Amino acid sequence: xxxxxxxxxxxxxxxxxxxxxxxxxxxxxxxxxxxxxxxxxxxxxxxxxxxxxxxxxxxxxxxxxxxxxxxxxxxxxxxxxxxxxxxxxxxxxxxxxxxxxxxxxxxxxxxxxxxxxxxxxxxxxxxxxxxxxxxxxxxxxxxxxxxxxxxxxxxxxxxxxxxxxxxxxxxxxxxxxxxxxxxxxxxxxxxxxxxxxxxxxxxxxxxxxxxxxxxxxxxxxxxxxxxxxxxxxxxxxxxxxxxxxxxxxxxxxxxxxxxxxxxxxxxxxxxxxxxxxxxxxxxxxxxxxxxxxxxxxxxxxx
Amino acid sequence: xxxxxxxxxxxxxxxxxxxxxxxxxxxxxxxxxxxxxxxxxxxxxxxxxxxxxxxxxxxxxxxxxxxxxxxxxxxxxxxxxxxxxxxxxxxxxxxxxxxxxxxxxxxxxxxxxxxxxxxxxxxxxxxxxxxxxxxxxxxxxxxxxxxxxxxxxxxxxxxxxxxxxxxxxxxxxxxxxxxxxxxxxxxxxxxxxxxxxxxxxxxxxxxxxxxxxxxxxxxxxxxxxxxxxxxxxxxxxxxxxxxxxxxxxxxxxxxxxxxxxxxxxxxxxxxxxxxxxxxxxxxxxxxxxxxxxxxxxxxxxxxxxxxxxxxxxxxxxxxxxxxxxxxxxxxxxxxxxxxxxxxxxxxxxxxxxxxxxxxxxxxxxxxxxxxxxxxxxxxxxxxxxxxxxxxxxxxxxxxx
Numbered sequence: 042x043x044x045x046x047x048x049x050x051x052x053x054x055x056x057x058x059x060x061x062x063x064x065x066x067x068x069x070x071x072x073x074x075x076x077x078x079x080x081x082x083x084x085x086x087x088x089x090x091x092x093x094x095x096x097x098x099x100x101x102x103x104x105x106x107x108x109x110x111x112x113x114x115x116x117x118x119x120x121x122x123x124x125x126x127x128x129x130x131x132x133x134x135x136x137x138x139x140x141x142x143x144x145x146x147x148x149x150x151x152x153x154x155x156x157x158x159x160x161x162x163x164x165x166x167x168x169x170x171x172x173x174x175x176x177x178x179x180x181x182x183x184x185x186x187x188x189x190x191x192x193x194x195x196x197x198x199x200x201x202x203x204x205x206x207x208x209x210x211x212x213x214x215x216x217x218x219x220x221x222x223x224x225x226x227x228x229x230x231x232x233x234x235x236x237x238x239x240x241x242x243x244x245x246x247x248x249x250x251x252x253x254x255x256x257x258x259x260x261x262x263x264x265x266x267x268x269x270x271x272x273x274x275x276x277x278x279x280x281x282x283x284x285x286x287x288x289x290x291x292x293x294x295x296x297x298x299x300x301x302x303x304x305x306x307x308x309x310x311x312x313x314x315x316x317x318x319x320x321x322x323x324x325x326x327x328x329x330x331x332x333x334x335x336x337x338x339x340x341x342x343x
Numbered sequence: 344x345x346x347x348x349x350x351x352x353x354x355x356x357x358x359x360x361x362x363x364x365x366x367x368x369x370x371x372x373x374x375x376x377x378x379x380x381x382x383x384x385x386x387x388x389x390x391x392x393x394x395x396x397x398x399x400x401x402x403x404x405x406x407x408x409x410x411x412x413x414x415x416x417x418x419x420x421x422x423x424x425x426x427x428x429x430x431x432x433x434x435x436x437x438x439x440x441x442x443x444x445x446x447x448x449x450x451x452x453x454x455x456x457x458x459x460x461x462x463x464x465x466x467x468x469x470x471x472x473x474x475x476x477x478x479x480x481x482x483x484x485x486x487x488x489x490x491x492x493x494x495x496x497x498x499x500x501x502x503x504x505x506x507x508x509x510x511x512x513x514x515x516x517x518x519x520x521x522x523x524x525x526x527x528x529x530x531x532x533x534x535x536x537x538x539x540x541x542x543x544x545x546x547x548x549x550x551x552x553x554x555x556x557x558x559x560x561x562x563x564x565x566x567x568x569x570x571x572x573x574x575x576x577x578x579x580x581x582x583x584x585x586x587x588x589x590x591x592x593x594x595x596x597x598x599x600x601x602x603x604x605x606x607x608x609x610x611x612x613x614x615x616x617x618x619x620x621x622x623x624x625x626x627x628x629x630x631x632x633x634x635x636x637x638x639x640x641x642x643x644x645x646x647x648x649x650x651x652x653x654x655x656x657x658x659x660x661x662x663x664x665x666x667x668x669x670x671x672x673x674x675x676x677x678x679x680x681x682x683x684x685x686x687x688x689x690x691x692x693x694x695x696x697x698x699x700x701x702x703x704x705x706x707x708x709x710x711x712x713x714x715x716x717x718x719x720x721x722x723x724x725x726x727x728x729x730x731x732x733x734x735x736x737x738x739x740x741x742x743x
Contacts, residue, residue: 106467125739211604294590296742306739309433309435311437
């Protein structure tokens with residue numbers, strides 16, 4: 042018994058010594074706390090990104106398709122000179138932008154209703170409704186849309202039933218736009234909801250007291266305060282669309298290739314250096330987008 | 344935050360970045376030393392005999408290509424436990440074989456490569472020569488599959504042929520009347536918006552095959568050996584075709600779904616898909632126009648770094664015998680390379696041997712132009728043919 046008490050005491054004193062040492066050297070505490078995540082970030086994340094950039098400047102041997110480790114700008118020259126890659130990049134960015142705008146327009150009224158008008162019970166139900174699609178696989182939802190949009194699918198069956206003609210939406214860029222807007226919508230609703238919820242009621246009352254009508258309050262008070270949330274959501278919808286290759290492969294038709302599809306094909310060829318070179322394009326686009334987003338205050342905590 | 348702290352942080356960030364760069368460079372360097380290899384090891388022809396199985400066999404294969412219905416017997420006989428890795432496309436197979444430093448990465452033993460992938464694997468040094476004497480059924484093969492150009496280079500075998508089939512023209516009987524009889528249907532504006540085509544650069548050969556017969560003055564002899572002029576004419580045709588195409592299918596199951604949902608009613612696809620669609624009650628019919636067709640032939644190829652070579656040889660020996668050949672053919676609706684499978688096929692499904700063209704006279708096989716990876720050397724002494732890289736680039740330009 043006495044031994045146990047003694048052991049407990051020495052353990053306690055050791056612990057005290059360690060905590061005192063950590064208290065005296067705050068940088069050590071911080072270092073221990075951050076070592077694992079920082080290491081993972083540096084090695085796994087930055088390492089992968091750096092190796093991507095490095096291999097973009099290599100080439101493959103035309104005969105064996107083995108990678109030649111000689112520095113060259115040829116991949117980037119090809120990307121610049123062949124209008125095919127401009128067309129594909131333009132399509133990718135264009136659809137990503139269209140999806141972002143669509144999701145913002147759809148999400149704002151819904152998020153506003155959830156944040157400011159709905160009863161707590163209804164709000165919980167709406168939250169479940171918004172998040173419910175995320176419970177099933179992304180792939181399942183895309184296949185479901187393919188079935189809906191098919192010529193003999195649910196949508197045309199419904200339209201024909203009420204006397205309207207077929208839509209002909211299957212395997213088109215419009216189909217991609219619809220499916221993307223659907224699968225990324227929750228990622229827009231949540232940040233916009235968070236932004237709208239934080240607006241104090243007193244601001245809206247003050248606006249009314251000063252004689253502003255509903256539309257004026259919306260324009261001058263609510264929208265500016267919700268903007269960081271919309272921009273934050275747009276980072277998700279834009280970047281997720283920009284990097285996708287599954288939706289174009291499954292619901293896109295002739296002339297629906299995204300950057301990701303070309304990268305996928307080139308990896309399979311295999312021409313890893315060219316794939317890496319083309320894969321740097323979305324990285325650059327995202328960097329520019331994030332700079333603009335920062336200007337608009339997406340990263341400012343209110 | 345004080346200035347000193349700030350500088351401290353900046354140094355830390357710089358250190359981390361340098362570390363990341365070093366790690367990345369080391370990783371790339373390591374990969375390079377093991378992937379720089381050559382394929383001209385013509386002197387080695389593999390082992391003199393097959394040793395005892397190692398107890399395991401790792402396969403990269405078309406989904407379910409080692410179907411349990413015939414693979415289980417092999418496992419019982421040899422004790423080689425099979426680990427499957429399904430690959431949905433030729434590109435996926437090549438990518439899997441190239442991963443981990445190439446040659447199968449020391450993980451994979453065999454790959455069921457089609458003709459559009461096999462030469463890439465040979466030339467990349469990912470597969471090694473096979474001693475064909477250890478595979479007795481080889482002597483019985485249909486002659487053109489003994490040493491076909493897609494798996495045998497300078498008389499050295501890099502694997503053993505397995506099964507083959509034509510690429511067929513499929514159409515919906517209720518929507519396309521009268522039924523098409525020529526490959527020209529796939530380039531006919533009449534069918535705009537109803538056509539589906541495989542999304543694969545090797546598909547350029549289909550257009551070249553059509554031009555071979557419709558424009559003989561181009562002088563195309565082999566749809567996989569195209570000089571610049573012939574290639575440009577083919578790509579021009581494909582660019583016109585793109586306006587008619589509804590879907591470039593990535594996996595044949597996607598092409599199948601488009602037929603089943605009524606989105607397309609005409610297209611190029613495989614016999615297995617015809618069978619699957621007909622089984623579902625979709626009113627489709629396949630035709631092989633009288634001029635012939637392009638086709639595919641699969642080869643079990645031996646990975647350079649195969650960890651279980653004995654089991655690999657045992658498998659190549661087993662799957663080319665008549666019984667498994669017949670079983671596999673009927674499951675995948677394809678044709679064996681071993682004609683001795685014919686009576687067994689007929690016993691399992693009456694008339695199937697003739698249906699899958701296993702008992703055809705030799706001239707028949709000359710009407711099927713089998714997939715092979717395009718290379719600059721095309722048999723005329725000049726190196727003026729367009730290589731696979733050019734095919735892939737042009738295909739992106741057409742479809743992207």
